[in-house]
Amino acid sequence: MILWSFTLIFVLNTPTFSQDSRERNYMYEILTPNHATKPEVKGFAGKRVEERLDRGLTLARVTDSNAVHVSWRLLKSDNETVAFNVYRSVNDVAKKLNKNPITETTDFVDTKIENDSALYWVEIIQGEEITLSKKVALTQGAVNEANYRSIKLKDPNITAGRVAVADLNGDGQYDYIIRHPNSNVDPGVVNPNDGTTYKIEAYLHDGTYLWTKDLGPGIEPGVWYSPFIVYDFDGDGKAEVALKTAGDDFLKNDEGRVYGGSEYLSIWDGMTGEEIARVDWPERNDRYGNVNRQNRNQIGMAYLDGKTPCILSARGTYRLMVVDAWQLNNGKLEKLWRWDGDEENPVVRSQGAHNMVSGDVDGDGKDEILLGSCMLNSNGTLRWSTGLGHSDKAYLTDIDPERKGLEVFLAIEPWLDNGYGVSTVDANTGERIWGIGHKTFHVGDGMVADIDPSNPGLECFATEDRKGGSTDKYLLSAQGEKLASNEDVPPCRNWIWWGSGNIRQLFFGDDNRWGAESTSGGRSQSIGYWKGKKITDGLYGDILMIADLFGDWREEVVTALPGELRIYHTHIPAKDRKVTLMQDPIYRSYVLQRSQGYPQAPIPSYYLGD
DSSP, X not given: OOOOEEEEEOOSSOOOOOTTSOOOOOEEEEEOOSSOOOOOOOOSOSSOOOOOOOOOOEEEEOTTSSOEEEEOOBOTTSOTTOEEEEEXXXXXXXXXXXXXXXXXXXXXXXXXXXXXXXXXXXXXXXTTEEEEOOOEEHIIIIISSSSEEEEEOXXXXXXXSEEEEEOSSSSSXXXXXXXXXXXXXXXXXXXXXXXXXXXXXXXOTTOOEEEEEEOOTTSOSSTTTOOEEEEOOSSSSSOEEEXXXXXXXXXXXXXXXXXXXXXXXXXXXXXXXXXXXXXXXXXXXXXXXXXXXXXXXXXEEEETTSSSEEEEEEEOSSSOOEEEEEEEETTEEEEEEEEEGGGSOGGGTTOEEEEEEEEOSSSSSSOEEEEESEEEOTTSOEEEEOOSOOEEEEEEEOOOTTSSSOEEEEEEOSOBSSSOSEEEEETTTOOEEEEOOSOBOOEEEEEEEOOOTTSSSOEEEEEEOGGGTOOOEEEEOTTSOEEEEGGGSOOSSOEEOOSSSSSOEEEEETTOOBTOOOOTTTSOEEEEOTTSOEEEEEEOSEEEEEEOOSSSSSOEEEEEETTEEEEEOOOSOOSSOOBOGGGSHHHHXXXXXXXXXXXXXXXOSSOOOO
Protein backbone atom coordinates (compact mmCIF):
# COMPACT_ATOMS: atom_id res chain seq x y z
CA MET A 1 0.00 0.00 0.00
CA ILE A 2 1.38 3.43 -0.94
CA LEU A 3 1.29 5.89 1.97
CA TRP A 4 0.94 9.50 0.94
CA SER A 5 1.88 12.62 2.85
CA PHE A 6 0.08 15.90 2.41
CA THR A 7 1.34 19.46 2.20
CA LEU A 8 -1.29 22.15 2.74
CA ILE A 9 -0.57 25.46 1.04
CA PHE A 10 -2.67 28.27 2.46
CA VAL A 11 -3.99 31.47 0.94
CA LEU A 12 -2.33 34.39 2.74
CA ASN A 13 -5.41 36.60 3.05
CA THR A 14 -8.24 35.65 5.38
CA PRO A 15 -10.65 33.28 3.62
CA THR A 16 -14.32 34.04 3.25
CA PHE A 17 -16.82 31.69 4.81
CA SER A 18 -20.44 30.91 4.11
CA GLN A 19 -23.02 31.85 6.69
CA ASP A 20 -23.14 28.32 8.14
CA SER A 21 -19.34 28.26 8.59
CA ARG A 22 -18.92 25.05 6.61
CA GLU A 23 -17.52 26.28 3.31
CA ARG A 24 -13.89 25.17 2.91
CA ASN A 25 -11.67 27.75 1.25
CA TYR A 26 -8.14 26.41 1.08
CA MET A 27 -5.83 24.69 -1.38
CA TYR A 28 -3.88 21.52 -0.89
CA GLU A 29 -1.50 19.52 -3.03
CA ILE A 30 -1.00 15.77 -2.81
CA LEU A 31 2.70 14.99 -3.06
CA THR A 32 4.46 11.75 -3.80
CA PRO A 33 6.05 10.05 -0.79
CA ASN A 34 9.28 11.72 0.23
CA HIS A 35 10.77 8.62 1.86
CA ALA A 36 10.64 4.87 1.40
CA THR A 37 7.50 3.15 2.62
CA LYS A 38 8.10 1.48 5.97
CA PRO A 39 7.09 -2.15 6.51
CA GLU A 40 3.98 -3.00 8.49
CA VAL A 41 4.50 -3.90 12.15
CA LYS A 42 4.54 -7.58 13.09
CA GLY A 43 4.22 -7.91 16.85
CA PHE A 44 4.58 -10.91 19.13
CA ALA A 45 0.87 -11.45 19.75
CA GLY A 46 -0.97 -14.24 17.92
CA LYS A 47 -4.32 -12.76 18.91
CA ARG A 48 -5.26 -9.37 20.29
CA VAL A 49 -4.04 -8.79 23.86
CA GLU A 50 -6.97 -7.52 25.89
CA GLU A 51 -7.72 -6.84 29.54
CA ARG A 52 -9.46 -9.76 31.22
CA LEU A 53 -12.18 -7.95 33.14
CA ASP A 54 -14.49 -9.63 35.62
CA ARG A 55 -18.12 -8.57 36.18
CA GLY A 56 -17.11 -5.59 38.34
CA LEU A 57 -19.99 -6.19 40.74
CA THR A 58 -20.57 -3.01 42.73
CA LEU A 59 -22.84 -2.04 45.63
CA ALA A 60 -23.87 1.51 46.44
CA ARG A 61 -26.15 2.70 49.20
CA VAL A 62 -29.09 4.68 47.82
CA THR A 63 -29.16 8.07 49.54
CA ASP A 64 -31.72 8.50 52.34
CA SER A 65 -33.24 5.05 51.96
CA ASN A 66 -32.85 1.50 53.13
CA ALA A 67 -31.88 0.33 49.66
CA VAL A 68 -28.75 -0.70 47.79
CA HIS A 69 -27.98 -0.29 44.10
CA VAL A 70 -26.35 -3.39 42.57
CA SER A 71 -24.58 -3.02 39.21
CA TRP A 72 -22.23 -5.09 37.06
CA ARG A 73 -20.46 -5.14 33.70
CA LEU A 74 -21.80 -6.20 30.36
CA LEU A 75 -18.83 -7.63 28.44
CA LYS A 76 -18.34 -7.64 24.68
CA SER A 77 -18.01 -11.44 24.85
CA ASP A 78 -21.61 -11.68 26.08
CA ASN A 79 -24.20 -12.77 23.54
CA GLU A 80 -27.13 -10.51 22.67
CA THR A 81 -29.61 -12.58 24.72
CA VAL A 82 -27.56 -12.68 27.93
CA ALA A 83 -29.73 -12.37 31.04
CA PHE A 84 -28.96 -11.92 34.73
CA ASN A 85 -30.33 -12.87 38.13
CA VAL A 86 -29.34 -11.10 41.35
CA TYR A 87 -28.88 -13.06 44.58
CA ARG A 88 -28.50 -12.01 48.21
CA SER A 89 -27.30 -14.28 50.99
CA VAL A 90 -27.71 -13.72 54.74
CA ASN A 91 -26.39 -16.35 57.17
CA ASP A 92 -25.78 -18.72 54.23
CA VAL A 93 -29.43 -18.49 53.12
CA ALA A 94 -29.56 -17.37 49.49
CA LYS A 95 -32.48 -15.61 47.86
CA LYS A 96 -33.05 -14.57 44.26
CA LEU A 97 -34.17 -10.92 44.29
CA ASN A 98 -35.59 -10.43 40.80
CA LYS A 99 -38.76 -12.12 39.58
CA ASN A 100 -37.82 -12.35 35.89
CA PRO A 101 -34.31 -12.49 34.37
CA ILE A 102 -32.87 -9.00 33.88
CA THR A 103 -32.28 -8.22 30.21
CA GLU A 104 -32.76 -4.44 29.79
CA THR A 105 -30.02 -3.19 32.14
CA THR A 106 -27.10 -4.48 34.18
CA ASP A 107 -28.29 -3.15 37.52
CA PHE A 108 -30.89 -3.80 40.21
CA VAL A 109 -32.12 -1.95 43.30
CA ASP A 110 -32.62 -4.05 46.44
CA THR A 111 -35.17 -2.14 48.50
CA LYS A 112 -35.31 -4.54 51.43
CA ILE A 113 -31.88 -4.76 53.03
CA GLU A 114 -32.20 -7.33 55.79
CA ASN A 115 -28.65 -7.42 57.12
CA ASP A 116 -25.58 -5.25 56.63
CA SER A 117 -23.40 -8.36 56.33
CA ALA A 118 -25.32 -9.66 53.32
CA LEU A 119 -23.49 -11.06 50.31
CA TYR A 120 -24.56 -10.28 46.75
CA TRP A 121 -23.74 -11.94 43.47
CA VAL A 122 -25.04 -12.17 39.91
CA GLU A 123 -25.96 -15.22 37.88
CA ILE A 124 -25.13 -14.91 34.17
CA ILE A 125 -27.33 -16.88 31.77
CA GLN A 126 -26.11 -17.33 28.20
CA GLY A 127 -28.17 -20.02 26.56
CA GLU A 128 -27.44 -23.30 28.32
CA GLU A 129 -24.37 -21.84 30.05
CA ILE A 130 -24.79 -20.42 33.55
CA THR A 131 -21.93 -18.77 35.46
CA LEU A 132 -21.66 -16.74 38.65
CA SER A 133 -19.91 -13.47 39.43
CA LYS A 134 -17.74 -12.99 42.49
CA LYS A 135 -19.60 -12.41 45.72
CA VAL A 136 -19.44 -8.94 47.27
CA ALA A 137 -20.21 -8.11 50.89
CA LEU A 138 -22.48 -5.18 51.58
CA THR A 139 -20.29 -4.05 54.45
CA GLN A 140 -17.36 -3.60 52.06
CA GLY A 141 -19.08 -1.42 49.52
CA ALA A 142 -22.19 0.33 50.69
CA VAL A 143 -22.45 0.92 54.44
CA ASN A 144 -19.32 2.60 55.74
CA GLU A 145 -18.68 4.35 52.40
CA ALA A 146 -22.11 5.26 51.10
CA ASN A 147 -21.23 6.15 47.52
CA TYR A 148 -17.48 5.68 47.17
CA ARG A 149 -14.62 3.27 47.67
CA SER A 150 -11.68 4.52 49.69
CA ILE A 151 -8.01 3.73 49.30
CA LYS A 152 -5.94 4.98 52.21
CA LEU A 153 -2.44 5.98 51.14
CA LYS A 154 0.64 4.85 53.00
CA ASP A 155 1.58 8.43 53.88
CA PRO A 156 -1.43 10.38 55.22
CA ASN A 157 0.27 13.68 54.39
CA ILE A 158 0.61 13.27 50.63
CA THR A 159 -1.98 14.01 47.95
CA ALA A 160 -1.91 12.23 44.61
CA GLY A 161 -1.42 14.42 41.57
CA ARG A 162 -2.01 11.79 38.87
CA VAL A 163 -3.53 8.32 38.79
CA ALA A 164 -3.43 5.43 36.32
CA VAL A 165 -5.72 2.38 36.40
CA ALA A 166 -4.82 -1.14 35.27
CA ASP A 167 -5.05 -4.73 36.49
CA LEU A 168 -1.72 -5.36 38.23
CA ASN A 169 -2.35 -8.86 39.60
CA GLY A 170 -4.59 -10.37 36.93
CA ASP A 171 -7.76 -10.70 39.02
CA GLY A 172 -9.97 -8.82 36.55
CA GLN A 173 -10.28 -5.65 38.64
CA TYR A 174 -8.63 -2.27 38.17
CA ASP A 175 -5.85 -1.25 40.54
CA TYR A 176 -4.48 2.24 41.15
CA ILE A 177 -1.03 3.65 40.46
CA ILE A 178 -0.47 7.23 41.59
CA ARG A 179 2.19 9.87 41.16
CA HIS A 180 2.75 12.30 44.01
CA PRO A 181 3.03 14.99 45.30
CA ASN A 182 0.36 17.02 43.50
CA SER A 183 2.73 19.87 42.56
CA ASN A 184 3.89 20.76 39.05
CA VAL A 185 6.81 22.69 37.52
CA ASP A 186 5.68 24.03 34.18
CA PRO A 187 8.08 24.45 31.23
CA GLY A 188 9.59 27.88 30.83
CA VAL A 189 9.66 28.81 34.52
CA VAL A 190 12.39 28.62 37.14
CA ASN A 191 12.53 25.33 39.01
CA PRO A 192 12.19 26.21 42.71
CA ASN A 193 14.74 23.48 43.54
CA ASP A 194 13.01 22.82 46.84
CA GLY A 195 14.04 19.18 46.86
CA THR A 196 10.71 17.91 45.55
CA THR A 197 10.92 14.72 43.51
CA TYR A 198 8.08 12.69 42.05
CA LYS A 199 7.23 9.25 43.40
CA ILE A 200 5.24 6.47 41.75
CA GLU A 201 3.15 4.33 44.13
CA ALA A 202 0.91 1.32 43.56
CA TYR A 203 -2.20 -0.04 45.34
CA LEU A 204 -4.52 -2.95 44.60
CA HIS A 205 -8.24 -2.24 44.19
CA ASP A 206 -8.92 -3.21 47.81
CA GLY A 207 -6.37 -0.71 49.13
CA THR A 208 -3.45 -3.10 49.58
CA TYR A 209 -0.23 -1.10 49.35
CA LEU A 210 2.37 -2.57 46.97
CA TRP A 211 5.37 -0.28 46.45
CA THR A 212 6.80 3.24 46.10
CA LYS A 213 9.65 4.36 43.83
CA ASP A 214 11.31 7.79 43.70
CA LEU A 215 12.02 9.15 40.21
CA GLY A 216 14.88 11.21 41.63
CA PRO A 217 16.18 14.72 40.79
CA GLY A 218 16.97 13.79 37.18
CA ILE A 219 13.23 13.90 36.44
CA GLU A 220 11.89 17.38 37.06
CA PRO A 221 8.63 17.43 39.06
CA GLY A 222 6.52 18.59 36.13
CA VAL A 223 3.96 16.82 33.98
CA TRP A 224 5.99 17.12 30.76
CA TYR A 225 9.13 15.51 32.20
CA SER A 226 7.53 12.57 33.99
CA PRO A 227 5.03 10.79 31.69
CA PHE A 228 3.83 7.35 32.80
CA ILE A 229 1.12 4.93 31.69
CA VAL A 230 0.11 1.47 32.92
CA TYR A 231 -1.09 -1.42 30.73
CA ASP A 232 -0.49 -5.11 30.04
CA PHE A 233 2.23 -4.71 27.43
CA ASP A 234 3.54 -8.29 27.32
CA GLY A 235 0.20 -10.10 27.27
CA ASP A 236 0.60 -12.06 30.51
CA GLY A 237 -2.62 -10.69 32.01
CA LYS A 238 -0.82 -8.39 34.46
CA ALA A 239 -0.07 -4.73 33.79
CA GLU A 240 3.33 -3.08 33.64
CA VAL A 241 4.31 0.57 34.18
CA ALA A 242 5.91 2.41 31.25
CA LEU A 243 7.58 5.68 32.14
CA LYS A 244 10.42 8.10 31.53
CA THR A 245 13.35 7.73 33.94
CA ALA A 246 16.77 9.34 34.28
CA GLY A 247 20.23 8.42 35.46
CA ASP A 248 22.37 10.09 38.12
CA ASP A 249 24.42 12.01 35.53
CA PHE A 250 21.85 14.79 35.07
CA LEU A 251 22.96 18.40 34.47
CA LYS A 252 21.08 21.50 35.61
CA ASN A 253 21.36 25.12 34.47
CA ASP A 254 21.21 28.30 36.58
CA GLU A 255 17.40 28.16 36.56
CA GLY A 256 17.43 24.68 38.06
CA ARG A 257 16.22 23.04 34.85
CA VAL A 258 17.62 19.70 33.72
CA TYR A 259 19.31 20.11 30.33
CA GLY A 260 21.57 17.06 30.09
CA GLY A 261 22.16 13.52 31.23
CA SER A 262 20.89 10.06 30.42
CA GLU A 263 17.16 9.48 29.90
CA TYR A 264 15.33 6.19 29.47
CA LEU A 265 12.07 4.55 28.58
CA SER A 266 11.71 2.09 31.45
CA ILE A 267 9.27 -0.75 32.05
CA TRP A 268 8.51 -1.68 35.65
CA ASP A 269 6.81 -4.78 37.00
CA GLY A 270 3.36 -3.67 38.18
CA MET A 271 3.35 -5.79 41.34
CA THR A 272 6.86 -5.02 42.57
CA GLY A 273 8.01 -1.81 40.87
CA GLU A 274 11.22 -3.52 39.77
CA GLU A 275 12.62 -2.55 36.39
CA ILE A 276 12.10 -5.15 33.66
CA ALA A 277 13.72 -3.36 30.73
CA ARG A 278 15.04 0.02 29.62
CA VAL A 279 16.12 1.72 26.42
CA ASP A 280 17.18 5.24 25.56
CA TRP A 281 14.53 7.93 25.44
CA PRO A 282 14.40 9.99 22.20
CA GLU A 283 17.52 12.09 22.51
CA ARG A 284 17.70 15.81 23.22
CA ASN A 285 18.31 17.81 20.06
CA ASP A 286 18.59 21.48 19.15
CA ARG A 287 16.00 20.87 16.46
CA TYR A 288 13.38 20.75 19.22
CA GLY A 289 14.14 24.31 20.27
CA ASN A 290 14.62 25.04 23.96
CA VAL A 291 15.12 21.71 25.72
CA ASN A 292 12.63 22.62 28.45
CA ARG A 293 10.06 24.79 26.70
CA GLN A 294 9.51 22.92 23.42
CA ASN A 295 10.99 19.61 24.49
CA ARG A 296 7.90 18.02 26.04
CA ASN A 297 7.71 14.27 26.62
CA GLN A 298 4.80 11.85 26.27
CA ILE A 299 4.07 8.11 26.37
CA GLY A 300 1.32 6.33 24.48
CA MET A 301 0.10 2.87 23.54
CA ALA A 302 -1.24 1.58 20.22
CA TYR A 303 -2.08 -1.78 18.67
CA LEU A 304 0.16 -1.21 15.67
CA ASP A 305 -0.47 -4.69 14.22
CA GLY A 306 -4.00 -4.92 15.59
CA LYS A 307 -2.92 -7.46 18.21
CA THR A 308 0.13 -6.27 20.15
CA PRO A 309 -0.04 -3.34 22.63
CA CYS A 310 3.01 -1.33 21.56
CA ILE A 311 4.64 1.45 23.57
CA LEU A 312 5.20 4.92 22.10
CA SER A 313 7.82 7.26 23.57
CA ALA A 314 7.59 10.79 22.17
CA ARG A 315 9.46 14.06 22.39
CA GLY A 316 8.46 17.47 21.11
CA THR A 317 5.21 19.36 20.66
CA TYR A 318 5.83 22.88 19.35
CA ARG A 319 8.61 22.27 16.80
CA LEU A 320 10.21 18.95 15.93
CA MET A 321 8.25 15.85 16.97
CA VAL A 322 9.80 12.39 17.29
CA VAL A 323 8.06 9.11 18.20
CA ASP A 324 9.74 5.77 18.89
CA ALA A 325 7.64 2.57 18.85
CA TRP A 326 8.58 -0.48 20.94
CA GLN A 327 7.16 -3.84 21.94
CA LEU A 328 7.86 -5.64 25.22
CA ASN A 329 8.68 -9.17 24.14
CA ASN A 330 10.16 -11.81 26.48
CA GLY A 331 11.29 -9.15 28.95
CA LYS A 332 13.06 -7.00 26.35
CA LEU A 333 12.09 -3.82 24.53
CA GLU A 334 12.32 -4.32 20.76
CA LYS A 335 12.39 -1.31 18.42
CA LEU A 336 9.63 -1.26 15.81
CA TRP A 337 10.15 2.13 14.14
CA ARG A 338 11.03 5.78 14.59
CA TRP A 339 9.03 8.67 13.19
CA ASP A 340 10.98 11.92 12.82
CA GLY A 341 8.79 14.87 11.90
CA ASP A 342 11.62 16.67 10.16
CA GLU A 343 11.79 13.91 7.58
CA GLU A 344 8.27 14.83 6.53
CA ASN A 345 7.00 17.99 4.87
CA PRO A 346 7.47 21.23 6.85
CA VAL A 347 3.76 21.41 7.59
CA VAL A 348 4.26 18.64 10.19
CA ARG A 349 6.32 20.81 12.52
CA SER A 350 4.51 22.23 15.58
CA GLN A 351 1.36 20.15 15.07
CA GLY A 352 1.52 18.28 18.40
CA ALA A 353 -1.00 18.12 21.22
CA HIS A 354 -0.74 17.19 24.92
CA ASN A 355 -2.00 13.64 24.47
CA MET A 356 -1.30 10.68 22.16
CA VAL A 357 -4.64 9.05 21.53
CA SER A 358 -4.75 5.98 19.29
CA GLY A 359 -7.53 4.28 17.38
CA ASP A 360 -8.41 2.54 14.14
CA VAL A 361 -9.61 5.27 11.75
CA ASP A 362 -9.59 3.33 8.47
CA GLY A 363 -11.12 0.01 9.54
CA ASP A 364 -8.08 -2.23 8.95
CA GLY A 365 -7.90 -3.33 12.59
CA LYS A 366 -4.63 -1.48 13.25
CA ASP A 367 -4.34 1.70 15.29
CA GLU A 368 -3.40 5.07 13.93
CA ILE A 369 -1.92 7.67 16.29
CA LEU A 370 -3.42 11.12 16.74
CA LEU A 371 -0.64 13.49 17.79
CA GLY A 372 -2.87 16.56 17.62
CA SER A 373 -3.18 18.27 14.27
CA CYS A 374 -1.55 15.34 12.50
CA MET A 375 -2.09 11.58 12.35
CA LEU A 376 0.48 8.77 12.02
CA ASN A 377 -0.06 5.42 10.35
CA SER A 378 0.51 2.21 12.28
CA ASN A 379 3.89 1.69 10.57
CA GLY A 380 5.33 5.05 11.62
CA THR A 381 4.61 7.16 8.54
CA LEU A 382 2.60 10.35 8.28
CA ARG A 383 -1.04 9.82 7.35
CA TRP A 384 -2.09 13.48 7.27
CA SER A 385 -1.43 16.88 8.74
CA THR A 386 -3.89 19.77 8.87
CA GLY A 387 -1.14 22.37 8.99
CA LEU A 388 -3.22 24.30 11.53
CA GLY A 389 -0.66 24.08 14.32
CA HIS A 390 -0.51 22.90 17.92
CA SER A 391 -3.88 21.87 19.35
CA ASP A 392 -4.44 22.18 23.07
CA LYS A 393 -7.28 19.65 22.80
CA ALA A 394 -8.01 17.04 20.14
CA TYR A 395 -10.97 14.64 20.28
CA LEU A 396 -11.28 11.53 18.11
CA THR A 397 -14.78 10.02 17.91
CA ASP A 398 -17.98 9.88 15.88
CA ILE A 399 -19.10 13.47 16.34
CA ASP A 400 -21.66 13.52 13.54
CA PRO A 401 -23.54 10.19 13.28
CA GLU A 402 -25.10 11.29 9.98
CA ARG A 403 -21.64 11.47 8.41
CA LYS A 404 -19.64 8.34 7.54
CA GLY A 405 -16.59 7.59 9.65
CA LEU A 406 -14.92 9.29 12.60
CA GLU A 407 -14.05 12.95 13.04
CA VAL A 408 -11.42 14.90 14.98
CA PHE A 409 -12.39 18.08 16.82
CA LEU A 410 -9.50 20.53 17.25
CA ALA A 411 -9.00 23.47 19.62
CA ILE A 412 -5.98 25.25 18.11
CA GLU A 413 -3.65 27.29 20.32
CA PRO A 414 -1.86 29.54 17.75
CA TRP A 415 -3.67 32.65 16.54
CA LEU A 416 -5.39 31.81 13.26
CA ASP A 417 -6.87 34.19 10.70
CA ASN A 418 -8.20 31.41 8.50
CA GLY A 419 -11.27 30.52 10.56
CA TYR A 420 -10.14 27.02 11.60
CA GLY A 421 -8.98 27.69 15.15
CA VAL A 422 -12.05 25.69 16.23
CA SER A 423 -12.75 23.03 13.63
CA THR A 424 -13.36 19.41 12.73
CA VAL A 425 -11.53 17.24 10.20
CA ASP A 426 -12.07 13.76 8.80
CA ALA A 427 -10.16 11.28 10.99
CA ASN A 428 -9.21 9.07 8.05
CA THR A 429 -8.05 11.69 5.54
CA GLY A 430 -7.51 14.90 7.52
CA GLU A 431 -9.82 16.76 5.16
CA ARG A 432 -11.40 19.80 6.78
CA ILE A 433 -15.13 19.51 7.44
CA TRP A 434 -15.95 22.87 9.02
CA GLY A 435 -14.33 25.77 10.82
CA ILE A 436 -15.62 28.46 13.13
CA GLY A 437 -15.27 31.06 10.40
CA HIS A 438 -13.40 33.91 12.11
CA LYS A 439 -10.08 34.77 13.74
CA THR A 440 -9.26 33.04 17.02
CA PHE A 441 -6.69 33.79 19.73
CA HIS A 442 -5.14 30.92 21.68
CA VAL A 443 -8.01 28.45 21.97
CA GLY A 444 -6.85 26.65 25.08
CA ASP A 445 -9.64 24.19 25.84
CA GLY A 446 -12.32 22.18 24.11
CA MET A 447 -14.79 19.32 24.49
CA VAL A 448 -17.34 17.29 22.55
CA ALA A 449 -20.43 15.88 24.28
CA ASP A 450 -24.15 15.48 23.70
CA ILE A 451 -25.55 18.05 26.10
CA ASP A 452 -28.66 19.04 24.14
CA PRO A 453 -30.86 16.30 22.66
CA SER A 454 -32.57 18.78 20.33
CA ASN A 455 -29.41 18.99 18.18
CA PRO A 456 -28.24 15.93 16.21
CA GLY A 457 -24.76 14.69 17.04
CA LEU A 458 -22.29 15.82 19.67
CA GLU A 459 -22.04 19.49 20.56
CA CYS A 460 -18.54 20.97 20.14
CA PHE A 461 -17.43 23.70 22.53
CA ALA A 462 -14.20 25.59 23.06
CA THR A 463 -12.72 28.40 25.12
CA GLU A 464 -10.04 30.98 24.40
CA ASP A 465 -7.82 31.87 27.32
CA ARG A 466 -6.27 35.12 28.48
CA LYS A 467 -2.88 34.35 26.95
CA GLY A 468 -4.24 35.47 23.58
CA GLY A 469 -6.08 38.48 24.94
CA SER A 470 -9.53 36.94 24.48
CA THR A 471 -11.79 34.89 26.74
CA ASP A 472 -14.49 34.15 24.16
CA LYS A 473 -16.33 30.85 24.34
CA TYR A 474 -18.04 29.00 21.53
CA LEU A 475 -20.70 26.30 21.27
CA LEU A 476 -21.28 24.67 17.89
CA SER A 477 -23.33 21.78 16.58
CA ALA A 478 -21.81 18.62 15.10
CA GLN A 479 -22.27 20.25 11.70
CA GLY A 480 -20.50 23.49 12.69
CA GLU A 481 -23.57 25.66 13.24
CA LYS A 482 -23.10 28.25 15.97
CA LEU A 483 -25.43 27.59 18.90
CA ALA A 484 -24.20 29.88 21.68
CA SER A 485 -21.33 32.04 22.88
CA ASN A 486 -19.65 33.20 26.08
CA GLU A 487 -21.80 32.81 29.22
CA ASP A 488 -24.14 30.41 27.41
CA VAL A 489 -21.27 27.99 26.71
CA PRO A 490 -20.47 25.22 29.22
CA PRO A 491 -16.96 24.64 30.61
CA CYS A 492 -14.80 22.06 28.88
CA ARG A 493 -13.47 20.04 31.82
CA ASN A 494 -14.74 16.98 33.65
CA TRP A 495 -17.80 15.59 31.89
CA ILE A 496 -19.30 12.31 33.02
CA TRP A 497 -22.00 9.75 32.24
CA TRP A 498 -23.53 9.39 35.70
CA GLY A 499 -27.30 9.55 35.24
CA SER A 500 -29.65 7.17 33.47
CA GLY A 501 -29.40 8.38 29.89
CA ASN A 502 -26.90 9.24 27.16
CA ILE A 503 -26.83 13.01 27.78
CA ARG A 504 -23.54 13.76 29.52
CA GLN A 505 -23.31 15.71 32.78
CA LEU A 506 -20.66 17.87 34.42
CA PHE A 507 -19.41 18.94 37.83
CA PHE A 508 -20.00 22.14 39.77
CA GLY A 509 -19.06 23.27 43.25
CA ASP A 510 -21.29 24.20 46.15
CA ASP A 511 -20.91 27.84 45.13
CA ASN A 512 -22.62 26.87 41.84
CA ARG A 513 -19.45 27.31 39.78
CA TRP A 514 -19.77 24.95 36.83
CA GLY A 515 -16.76 22.88 35.93
CA ALA A 516 -15.26 22.93 39.42
CA GLU A 517 -11.89 21.16 39.37
CA SER A 518 -10.75 20.98 42.96
CA THR A 519 -12.26 20.85 46.41
CA SER A 520 -9.11 19.93 48.37
CA GLY A 521 -11.32 17.93 50.69
CA GLY A 522 -13.27 20.90 52.06
CA ARG A 523 -15.82 22.01 49.48
CA SER A 524 -18.20 19.48 47.98
CA GLN A 525 -19.02 19.12 44.32
CA SER A 526 -22.21 18.12 42.58
CA ILE A 527 -23.02 16.48 39.25
CA GLY A 528 -25.77 17.84 37.06
CA TYR A 529 -26.97 18.70 33.58
CA TRP A 530 -25.79 21.84 31.80
CA LYS A 531 -28.42 24.45 32.66
CA GLY A 532 -30.43 21.66 34.24
CA LYS A 533 -30.95 19.94 37.56
CA LYS A 534 -28.39 18.44 39.92
CA ILE A 535 -28.57 14.67 40.17
CA THR A 536 -26.04 14.01 42.95
CA ASP A 537 -23.87 15.90 45.39
CA GLY A 538 -21.43 15.38 48.24
CA LEU A 539 -18.32 14.54 46.21
CA TYR A 540 -15.00 15.67 47.70
CA GLY A 541 -11.43 15.92 46.46
CA ASP A 542 -9.41 16.94 43.41
CA ILE A 543 -10.70 15.19 40.28
CA LEU A 544 -7.96 12.91 38.90
CA MET A 545 -9.88 10.65 36.53
CA ILE A 546 -13.29 9.93 35.07
CA ALA A 547 -13.74 6.41 33.68
CA ASP A 548 -16.00 3.35 33.64
CA LEU A 549 -14.01 1.40 36.24
CA PHE A 550 -16.63 -1.02 37.59
CA GLY A 551 -20.38 -1.54 37.80
CA ASP A 552 -22.42 -0.91 34.67
CA TRP A 553 -21.39 1.37 31.78
CA ARG A 554 -21.83 4.62 33.71
CA GLU A 555 -18.61 6.27 34.85
CA GLU A 556 -16.85 6.59 38.18
CA VAL A 557 -14.81 9.60 39.32
CA VAL A 558 -11.49 9.24 41.14
CA THR A 559 -10.63 12.09 43.49
CA ALA A 560 -7.59 12.84 45.64
CA LEU A 561 -7.63 14.04 49.22
CA PRO A 562 -4.71 14.18 51.67
CA GLY A 563 -3.78 10.56 52.35
CA GLU A 564 -6.66 9.11 50.34
CA LEU A 565 -8.10 8.21 46.96
CA ARG A 566 -11.87 8.06 46.60
CA ILE A 567 -13.66 6.35 43.74
CA TYR A 568 -17.24 7.64 43.61
CA HIS A 569 -19.95 5.69 41.77
CA THR A 570 -23.56 6.27 40.85
CA HIS A 571 -26.57 4.73 42.55
CA ILE A 572 -29.08 6.00 39.97
CA PRO A 573 -31.06 3.16 38.32
CA ALA A 574 -30.14 2.62 34.66
CA LYS A 575 -32.50 2.66 31.68
CA ASP A 576 -30.42 0.58 29.28
CA ARG A 577 -27.31 -1.56 29.08
CA LYS A 578 -24.06 -1.09 27.17
CA VAL A 579 -20.82 -3.01 26.96
CA THR A 580 -18.38 -1.55 29.47
CA LEU A 581 -16.82 1.54 27.94
CA MET A 582 -13.35 0.31 28.91
CA GLN A 583 -13.60 -2.35 26.20
CA ASP A 584 -13.87 0.34 23.53
CA PRO A 585 -10.31 0.92 22.22
CA ILE A 586 -10.48 4.71 21.81
CA TYR A 587 -12.17 5.21 25.18
CA ARG A 588 -9.49 3.03 26.81
CA SER A 589 -6.80 5.07 25.06
CA TYR A 590 -8.17 8.30 26.54
CA VAL A 591 -8.26 6.76 30.03
CA LEU A 592 -4.69 5.53 29.55
CA GLN A 593 -3.57 9.06 28.65
CA ARG A 594 -5.12 10.69 31.72
CA SER A 595 -2.09 9.79 33.87
CA GLN A 596 0.44 11.59 31.66
CA GLY A 597 -1.18 14.42 29.70
CA TYR A 598 -3.64 17.24 30.06
CA PRO A 599 -7.01 16.09 31.44
CA GLN A 600 -9.59 15.20 28.79
CA ALA A 601 -12.86 13.43 29.48
CA PRO A 602 -12.76 10.04 27.68
CA ILE A 603 -15.00 9.36 24.69
CA PRO A 604 -15.64 6.11 22.79
CA SER A 605 -15.07 5.33 19.12
CA TYR A 606 -18.81 5.28 18.44
CA TYR A 607 -21.49 7.95 18.76
CA LEU A 608 -22.69 8.01 22.35
CA GLY A 609 -25.49 10.51 22.60
CA ASP A 610 -29.25 10.81 22.85
